[in-house]
Amino acid sequence: MTQSQYLTSLLSVNKTFSSGIEALNALDLKVFQGEFLSLVGPSGCGKSTALRLIAGLLKPTAGKIDNWAQPGNGDVGYVFQDPTLMPWATVLDNVILPLRLTQQCYENKEERAAAVLRWIGLTGFESAYPRELSGGMRMRVSIARALVTNPSLVLLDEPFASLDEFTRSKLNEDLLALWEQHQWTVVFVTHSIREAVFLSDRVAVLSPRPGNLLSTFRIPFSHPRRGNLRNAHEFTDLCGEISSTLTGGMGQL
Amino acid sequence: MRVSQKIFHMVSPFLFGIALLALWELAVRVNSVPEYILPGPRAILIALWIDGPDLLVGLLITLQVTLAALVLAAVTGAGIAMILAQTRLIEKTLFPYAVFLQVTPIVTIAPFVIIWVENVYLVLLLLAWMAAVFPVISNTLTGLKSADSNLRELFQLYGANNWEVLTRLLVPTGLPFFLAGLRISGGLALIGAVVAEMVAGTAGTRSGLASRLLEASYRLELPRAFAAFFLLSLAGFSIYLILQWISHLMLRNWHESERLHER
Numbered sequence: 001m002t003q004s005q006y007l008t009s010l011l012s013v014n015k016t017f018s019s020g021i022e023a024l025n026a027l028d029l030k031v032f033q034g035e036f037l038s039l040v041g042p043s044g045c046g047k048s049t050a051l052r053l054i055a056g057l058l059k060p061t062a063g064k065i066d067n068w069a070q071p072g073n074g075d076v077g078y079v080f081q082d083p084t085l086m087p088w089a090t091v092l093d094n095v096i097l098p099l100r101l102t103q104q105c106y107e108n109k110e111e112r113a114a115a116v117l118r119w120i121g122l123t124g125f126e127s128a129y130p131r132e133l134s135g136g137m138r139m140r141v142s143i144a145r146a147l148v149t150n151p152s153l154v155l156l157d158e159p160f161a162s163l164d165e166f167t168r169s170k171l172n173e174d175l176l177a178l179w180e181q182h183q184w185t186v187v188f189v190t191h192s193i194r195e196a197v198f199l200s201d202r203v204a205v206l207s208p209r210p211g212n213l214l215s216t217f218r219i220p221f222s223h224p225r226r227g228n229l230r231n232a233h234e235f236t237d238l239c240g241e242i243s244s245t246l247t248g249g250m251g252q253l
Numbered sequence: 254m255r256v257s258q259k260i261f262h263m264v265s266p267f268l269f270g271i272a273l274l275a276l277w278e279l280a281v282r283v284n285s286v287p288e289y290i291l292p293g294p295r296a297i298l299i300a301l302w303i304d305g306p307d308l309l310v311g312l313l314i315t316l317q318v319t320l321a322a323l324v325l326a327a328v329t330g331a332g333i334a335m336i337l338a339q340t341r342l343i344e345k346t347l348f349p350y351a352v353f354l355q356v357t358p359i360v361t362i363a364p365f366v367i368i369w370v371e372n373v374y375l376v377l378l379l380l381a382w383m384a385a386v387f388p389v390i391s392n393t394l395t396g397l398k399s400a401d402s403n404l405r406e407l408f409q410l411y412g413a414n415n416w417e418v419l420t421r422l423l424v425p426t427g428l429p430f431f432l433a434g435l436r437i438s439g440g441l442a443l444i445g446a447v448v449a450e451m452v453a454g455t456a457g458t459r460s461g462l463a464s465r466l467l468e469a470s471y472r473l474e475l476p477r478a479f480a481a482f483f484l485l486s487l488a489g490f491s492i493y494l495i496l497q498w499i500s501h502l503m504l505r506n507w508h509e510s511e512r513l514h515e516r
Contacts, residue, residue, distance in 0.1 A: 056410070057406050057409060071410055071412075072410075072412035074411060076410065078410050080403045084404055086404065086425065087507045088428075088508075089507075097407075101411035101412065101417060101421075102412060129506055129507045130507075131507065149411075
């Protein structure tokens with residue numbers, strides 16, 4: 001993959017909030033077409049801010065963002081830390097929402113939403129309300145909603161942080177299997193290095209606030225990946241290497 | 254809960270009421286209190302039976318004003334709340350006047366309204382509306398402002414326009430708040446209608462139940478006045494129950510307040 005095939009690029013982006021907090025300082029980041037990129041970094045290093053900038057939900061204070069995926073027409077999907085579902089709407093209606101808001105020309109919106117729910121393993125729950133679902137299932141609905149418009153860029157902001165370890169591993173594996181089939185471009189923010197290494201083609205390590213890029217790691221493991229990859233020596237070694245880069249970056253403070 | 258226990262929970266308020274009435278009847282009889290000071294439940298019941306048709310006509314007139322005022326309060330209150338929710342500036346500028354409307358006793362405004370508005374029905378409607386509208390405005394405004402900020406961002410991400418944000422996000426978020434406000438307004442609309450009738454003094458065959466109550470008390474026909482009082486209380490209670498039921502129907506599928514807590 002060459003440098004020119006990037007889908008999104010951030011060029012020396014700075015974001016300072018009106019409160020005076022400088023979240024990002026001179027962040028350079030390229031997201032290539034079809035890759036699974038994870039952002040890891042200490043708490044409050046501006047990972048989520050970077051994601052919101054890419055989504056167009058925030059404007060940079062300085063610097064330049066190029067994005068071939070245009071937010072507003074359903075070309076960007078976003079998964080929040082919380083499932084962020086409408087409690088008054090059924091699972092199906094929650095997933096259809098992006099189709100309704102963007103007027104995408106799916107002939108049958110219900111069918112499209114039901115198909116995405118099938119991928120994510122929620123067939124049979126179409127008419128359930130969010131409060132009737134477990135935390136993991138709600139997150140699945142949230143992911144289905146982000147995928148329903150068939151976006152070219154999917155942004156996930158620590159989606160599994162509040163789930164238990166078992167549910168988290170299962171969702172990691174299911175998300176990866178879906179990505180292996182569809183090859184959306186994904187930017188995934190997480191605290192967990194193991195999660196990042198398991199899922200990604202590349203892992204970008206950010207420095208403490210104000211965040212900038214410390215280093216990126218290419219993850220060499222071939223696809224399809226299975227859960228037992230997490231037990232391999234190479235996997236553990238790579239996690240250790242990224243971890244020491246991260247703590248080294250924190251030591252600079 | 255066992256079935257017998259459930260039944261007991263349902264009938265216990267009635268048993269309590271019956272016991273109170275019995276005590277009241279007993280006290281009136283033992284002390285031989287005259288009817289024009291304090292009638293016993295028996296005398297009131299007789300008055301209710303004899304004057305019932307006449308009082309019911311009055312009740313219908315009062316209820317008509319109450320319901321019209323409540324519907325008007327629901328529509329205008331929700332509308333005003335939507336306008337206030339547009340920007341902080343509009344809210345800051347106008348909300349104090351909504352509070353002003355609420356804290357001013359309608360009895361003090363009534364004389365002016367009677368001078369300015371000729372139609373007695375309109376006077377009653379206006380005064381009952383003034384009593385009822387504030388809880389709807391205040392609650393709906395809180396509801397419209399409570400939308401999940403992440404959901405707002407989601408709507409922004411998909412390029413939703415203001416109308417879509419209002420109808421698909423703000424209105425459903427605000428609905429439980431609006432309904433809670435309406436439950437309070439139901440009682441206030443009745444109180445407003447009653448006070449308005451008493452101040453505006455409707456008379457003749459088209460007079461409402463409150464006017465008839467006042468008339469009866471002037472004539473020291475206390476059993477009749479008590480019967481009217483009883484009907485008004487019953488009407489207020491029914492309005493509350495009906496609004497509660499509407500709220501239940503609209504929210505039972507999703508809202509936390511309608512969740513059955515299993516123990």
